[in-house]
Amino acid sequence: MYHPDIADIEPIVRAAGEAIMAIYRHGFTVEYKSDDSPLTKADQCAHKVIVQALEKLTPTLPVLSEESGPDVMAARHQWSHYWLVDPLDGTKEFVSRNGEFTVNIALIEHGRSVWGIVYAPVLDKLWYGGKAQGAWRIVDGQREMIQVRPHLPGTAWRVVGSRSHLSSETRDFLVPLGDIEWLSMGSSLKFCVIAEGEAELYPRLAPTCEWDTAAAQAVLEGAGGRVTQLDGTPLTYNKPDILNPWFIASAES
Structure with a gap:
């Protein structure tokens, strides 16, 4: 290995x-x-x-x-x-x-x-x-x-999202969270911002491919965060389809 x-x-x-x-x-x-x-x-x-x-x-x-x-x-x-x-x-x-x-x-x-x-x-x-x-x-x-900083109850959620691909489904997902500090950013930088403690959540309810997420997912998990599908199972690789399902990257372990 x-x-x-x-x-x-x-x-x-x-x-x-x-x-x-x-x-x-x-x-x-x-x-x-x-x-x-x-x-x-x-x-x-x-x-x-x-x-x-x-x-x-x-x-x-x-x-x-x-x-x-x-x-x-x-x-x-x-x-x-x-x-x-x-x-x-x-x-x-x-x-x-x-x-x-x-x-x-x-x-x-x-x-x-x-x-x-x-x-x-x-x-x-x-x-x-x-x-x-x-x-x-x-x-x-x-x-x-570097290490993640999970969301503190009673504070605004620090949410990072795509500069180029913000979907209506993502907007709907964010509504129940209430108070949000929104940061738009391109590429896999969104994962890295969470990994270094500057944001807490990146919901991706829009298309990505496996090469878009793999490296930054490893970094985020190394920093104590996680990347899961909407059902809570880990985002995995070498799937039959190179497209990823929707996922949530977060500072929660």
């Missing part, structure tokens, strides 16, 4: 971030996939950097990326252990140039995300960890352990 070392994985996400930022600074064109989601050269360059590095680091572990071809997508159901990658999570945020996009790498074992790393190139902030290891944040070269 492979145990990730931050010293091995951090250079990979930073290299992907550098490839993304080179394109971010100098302009780019936007294409659209069959599902109308945007695609840029930055997505493809980061994919290449990450996949080549992971294949060299762990030759026996397969890699599934959002930009992988249909042959890899078809093969994934045979895997018990693999890397799950979103080379540029938040392409809409990349296109709008608000800086709220990330590089995500997760290690999946038997359908669970056991370790993940999230890197925000514009912010130059990095989060990593897993349920069995704890969670950390690296800023300005300084590493510190």
Whole structure:
């Protein structure tokens, strides 16, 4: 069983971030996939950097990326252990140039995300960890352990939500909570804000794919939080459909 070392994985996400930022600074064109989601050269360059590095680091572990071809997508159901990658999570945020996009790498074992790393190139902030290891944040070269702060009764709920995908179902879900402090944010940063204690709840009642959530779920669980489907069961991976069900990420253990 492979145990990730931050010293091995951090250079990979930073290299992907550098490839993304080179394109971010100098302009780019936007294409659209069959599902109308945007695609840029930055997505493809980061994919290449990450996949080549992971294949060299762990030759026996397969890699599934959002930009992988249909042959890899078809093969994934045979895997018990693999890397799950979103080379540029938040392409809409990349296109709008608000800086709220990330590089995500997760290690999946038997359908669970056991370790993940999230890197925000514009912010130059990095989060990593897993349920069995704890969670950390690296800023300005300084590493510190992070932990969730659950909701205190009698105070407003600190809720983080999507900048690009706020659904009517999410609005309806929030009504019974009463007093809310709302924070809009793109990409997997929403999980990380909860993991470092700056928010308590992220309800996602809108579509996501497995690569959108895996790395940040591991970080949040490492910080003491949880990510569950609406029925309370854990959000899992390598499902028959790459789409996730609706879920709730929270600071509650």
